[in-house]
Amino acid sequence: MKDFAALVTALDQTTRTNLKVAEMADYFRTAPDDDRLWAVALLSGRRPRRSITTNKLRLWAAEAAGIALWLFETCYPVVGDLSETIALILPAPTHRIETSLSGWIADLRALDGADDAARRAFVLRAWDGLPPVERFVFNKLITGGWRMGVSQKLMTRALAAATGIDQAELTHRLMGDWSPDNTDWAGLITGHDPAASLSRPYPFALAHQLDLAPEDLGERDHWLAEDKWDGIRGQLIKRGGDYYLWSRGEELMTDRFPEVAAIAAALPDGTVIDGEVLAWDHATGRPLGFAKLQPRIGRKTVPKRLLAEAPALIMAYDLLEWQGDDLRARPFDARRALLAGLLRDLPETVPLRLSPAIAVHDWAGLAAMRAKARDRGAEGLMLKRCAAPYHAGRRRGDIWKWKLDPLTIDAVMIYAQAGSGRRATLYTDFTFAVRDGAALVPFTKAYSGLTDAEFREITTWVRAHTTDRFGPVRAVRPELVFEIAFEGIQASPRHKSGVALRFPRMLRWRRDKPVAEVASLDDLKAMLAQFG
Template sequence: MKRFAKLFTTIDQSTKTNVKTAALAEYFAAAPDADRLWTIALFSGRRPKRAVTTTRLREWAAERAGIPLWLFEESYAIVGDLAETIALVLPPNTTQDDQSLSDWIAALREIYTQDEDARKAFVLSAWDRLGGAERFIFNKLITGGFRVGVSQKLMTRALARATDKPEAELAHRLMGNWHPDDTTWHALVEAEDASADASRPYPFYLAYGLEAEPQDLGAPEDWRAEWKWDGIRGQLILRDGQYFVWSRGEELMTDRFPELARALDFLPDGTVLDGELLVWPDDQPTPSSFNALQSRIGRKTVPKKLLTDAPVVLHAYDLLEWQGQDIRDLPFADRRATLERACADLPAQAPIRLSSQLPFADWDALAATRSDARDAQAEGVMLKRADSPYLAGRKKGDWWKWKLDPLTIDAVMIYAQSGSGRRANLFTDFTFAVWNGNELVPFTKAYSGLTDAEFRQITAWVRKNTLERFGPVRKVTPHHVFEIAFEGIARSPRHKSGVALRFPRMLRWRQDKPLQEANTLADLEEFLRIYG
């Protein structure tokens, strides 16, 4: 655990990629196999289940620290992170511990089945034996809230440095439905047949946002264009007579889209498609909004009525594997040609549609097409160089997303909540409202878009202008106006305002704008009429 705590501290305290990569590579080169395997699992979101409720942890921590529970709760509200609060209020550890990370995780998972007295004895013993960063990490693990700022790309780069294996191969190995319970370090990272899992997807190729003019990309004939759809990016894998659906976030979503099983009837075994999952009824010229797709996302089982009301198709725009052969190294134009041949004779009942290419003679013509994206239920245009291979991760140069400018509305901040991690001492999560007559009606939350300096400034203001407290949330004096950017809007009976925004974020702090000039609920309704 000491070795892992040192690694975590180095990563958590640095913003430099080279420092994080070097620390990870050093760790992967020296740590025991079981610890290396669990480190990859933890850093990729495969956390142990919560073993103890946060209510009990707060009670036990206050008891061990010899302070009343109300004082612990006040401290928690200031610190903003439960694991850190517990680590700070507890007395210094009385003994030392040399157990490994994997030993601690095994012990944590074992108490999951024990009664509350046994759990309490284990937790108190652990607090006595662990100190500093080790105690903090233990608290994170036991609450199921362990997270760290390490991207998959950074981790594969460090593994490549430690193992001398290619990054692309390691990225492929780490994807898929694996867990430390059903694999080993050798099988996952070192063995020659580590990629034999039929369900394993390929690492997704991610595009950069186009901020300059498209003319800077060169000759338009070197590029291909298509809509940037507003759905869920996914891979449909057909192998060994089975189908698998993976999201870009490496989540296996097969059971949520049973209609895609019909793809086995129309495409050969050994096919992997990259595309967008969209709700698209047969009688509609364009896909439904993302709001329709949300009804499918959280479902582990899908009732027949929902399958009928919100039918999902894969809008395919790339072909990664064909007849069992990995073709990612081929130019995009060649992969696209094969994809078009594969989809040429698909019947209407097939759950796959070919994403159309957008013809354009010059960049001005494409700009004119892009301006109609919202009418097509798209977010903008994708640009792909015709000779580009399918790479892993976010690479600049060959794939660009040219999104429409976001919709915006001016709103009043009425609630504030502390952030997490390095921003735990700052108020970063805000609730915003618009006017409905003389009343402010909350309609969205946002937590990104400001600089650290602006967050510090608004935090100081929140502390001086709090009207009420509701746990970690503070109601503040209505005063500040923010310009909120968003990608889409939909009707939502779950919200008091009656609307829900897609990807809301703070575009800028309108310190120049008085409170009374914020937008109204009627303005939101007009957005809904036009774009909903």
């Protein structure tokens, strides 16, 4: 634990990428196998499940520090991190506990069947045997709230430096449904397990938003354009007589989409397809929208009603593996030609389609097609270089998303709440309303899009214009107007306004606009009728 805590400290104290890589590589070279396996898991977002609630940790920490709970709660937003707050307020340890990172995780898991008294006793003993930095890490193991300023890509780069294994190969090995419970260091990193690789997806190729004129990309014929569909990005894998559907977030979705069985039955072994899972209206040949697909995402089993209301289809983008051969190094147009041949003779009843190429041979015509993307149920266009390989992660130059400008509406802020982490002392989370006659109707929340300076200014204003309090939430005078941007709108009976926005954020603070000029509920409903 001491060495891992030192690594966490080193990562927190530098913004230099090369130094972060060097610190992680040193740890991976020297740590015991179980510890470095858990370090890889934690740094790639695989957190141990929470074994103790944060409310109990707050109470126990206040008691151990000999302070009132209200004083602890006052300190917490100033520090901005629960684990750090606890580590700082506790008295100095009276003894030293030498337990490894994996040992602490095993001990915490052993508490699953214990009562509160046993859990409290264990936590208090741990706090009393660890110095502040190790207490901080121990608390993070309980709460699962890791933010170490390290991407998985950076961690994989360090792992490659420590092991001598190619970074691209390591990126592939770290994909899929693994955890320290079902593998070991040799099986995941240094060895080769053919059985495990059968279900493993490839790292996804991701796109940057187009931030230059499309004409600057060169000849139009060097690029394939297709619609940017609004669904769940996924990889469909058929290997070893079995099939798997993985999301971009490395979540296995096979059971949530039983339609995949018919697709897999029509594909030969050794096939991996990259595509988009969509809720599809087979009568009109159009997507039903993400709102129809969303109820299926969080379910492990899908009732017949949802299967009927939102039948799933996979819109295929790319062929990554064919007849067991990895095709990713081949040019995109060659992979797409193979994909088109594979799908050409599939029966219409198989819910798998090739994402259509947009056959417009000049940039101006393509811009006109982009402007009409919402009419086709798309968010804009994707531009893919025909000669490009399928790379891992986000790389500029080969794949671009040319999204439509967001929808926008002006609204007034009516509630404010403090943020977390470094913004714990600022009011950053706001609720917005539109007019409904003389009343104001809340319709969305947003917490991003403004600068730190603007958040500081708004925080001062909120403190001076609070009209009521509801726990951490402050009601404020309805005076500040903001332009809210969002990607989509859908009907929602759970919301008072009757609508819900997709990816809302604050585009700008409209200092020039009075509350009387904010949008109305009728404006929202008109947008719902047009774009919902």
